[in-house]
Amino acid sequence: MPTYYKYTQLYNFARQVFKKIGCSDEHAEQAADVLISADLRGIDSHGMARLAGYVKQWEIKRLNPTPNIKVVHETPSTAVIDGDAGLGLVVAPTAMQIAIEKAQKVGTGWVAIKNSGHFGIAGYHAMMPLRYDMVGMTMTNASSLVTPTFSLDKLLGTNPIAVAVPTEKYPPFVADLATSAVAYGKMQILQRQGKEAPLGLVQNEQGQPSHNPHEPKIGGALLPLGSDRVHSSHKGYALGAIVDILSGVLPGANYGPWVPPFATAGNTSERTPPVGEGTGHFVGAMRIDAFRPAQDFKQSMDHWISTFKEAKAVEGKEVLIPGEPERNAHIERLITGIPVLPAVVESLEKLAQQFDLEWLENNKAQATSMQ
Secondary structure, eight states: OOEEEOHHHHHHHHHHHHHHTTOOHHHHHHHHHHHHHHHHTTOGGGTGGGHHHHHHHHHTTOOOSSOOOEEEEEOSSEEEEEOTTOOHHHHHHHHHHHHHHHHHHHSEEEEEEEEEOOOSOHHHHHHGGGGGTEEEEEEEOOOSOBOOTTOSSOOBOOOOEEEEEOOSSSOOEEEEEOSBSSOHHHHHHHHHHTOOOOTTSEEOTTSOEEOOTTGGGTTOEEOBTTSSGGGTHHHHHHHHHHHHIIIIITTTOOOGGGSOOOTTSSOOOOOSSOSSSSEEEEEEEEEGGGTSOHHHHHHHHHHHHHHHHTSOOOTTOOOOOTTHHHHHHHHHHHHHOEEEOHHHHHHHHHHHHHTTOOHHHHHGGGOEEOO
8 A cells, every 4th residue: 555645745855865965956946847747647656656766876876976077069950968977867958958049049959869858748748838938859878678479678768758838728738658569667656566567568589579577677578659560569669669769869979779778777887998978968949939839739730639639539448638647646635744665765765774864754644554
């Protein structure tokens, strides 16, 4: 049974931990904001459950808490950023802000990033341009846990893509998805709960379907979006490859099986020698009025959304707009609190001990277990 905490409690704890590993106040606040946004949006696999993993990255000296994030190449509409091995939670928002500034000047801005780390939920960064009447797009490669169609080798990451589109009266359209059949964080949740994985998400070392959520750590692999060739896994494979090329090959980051593993992915060993620098991301912002008046576009988006919302649904079901489940979770969790599984609570308690923080003890009485 999870324990529910106020989002402010989790945010403050994460911020303190990031400061303890050497992050500046500004970077600690930014990193904690990305983490807590994942939990608020119901993406528990990328929120506080990842905090111990970032600390582990710092402990094995794969994370620089005081990075000198700099532009190493640019044109009026593009740039390449060197993240200096900093937190992707900080590097990616910095890159997106540069993309936004370029879009303000010339209509669109595209930034490729190398030498970064895990950047949390892709949707956070994609939503940043919304306030400027811009479409946002983000993607990142990740450590190789996914097998291409018909392969026994893990060569791609879960490689998510996120696109956020502004609207007038409706909440924004936000598509945030892994290009694998499932995000590895969802497998970690099943691992913590001691549950089996549904068929179609992972394969074993022999390439056979498996229910074991631990498969990626013991020789098996996650499957591409589509699960198998009959159900179009080749399309998920292609999407993951596109993300890997734009995020890794384009900026000069590592790609394919050379992308450094995140500390909670089952191992911390890297394939050597590297083919690039760190993990890579790719972000972009497009000013709507570079194409048509923003007001007209947003009204059309409202019409688009209402059309889909009014679609006749299968009995007992509802047609949802991308981003709607996450928005509903956000609203609910602001009121009820954020559920944290026992294994994650245990990891937070260990961090509190490690860094001599009193958050869990001081606030435990405010947290409530809910059915």
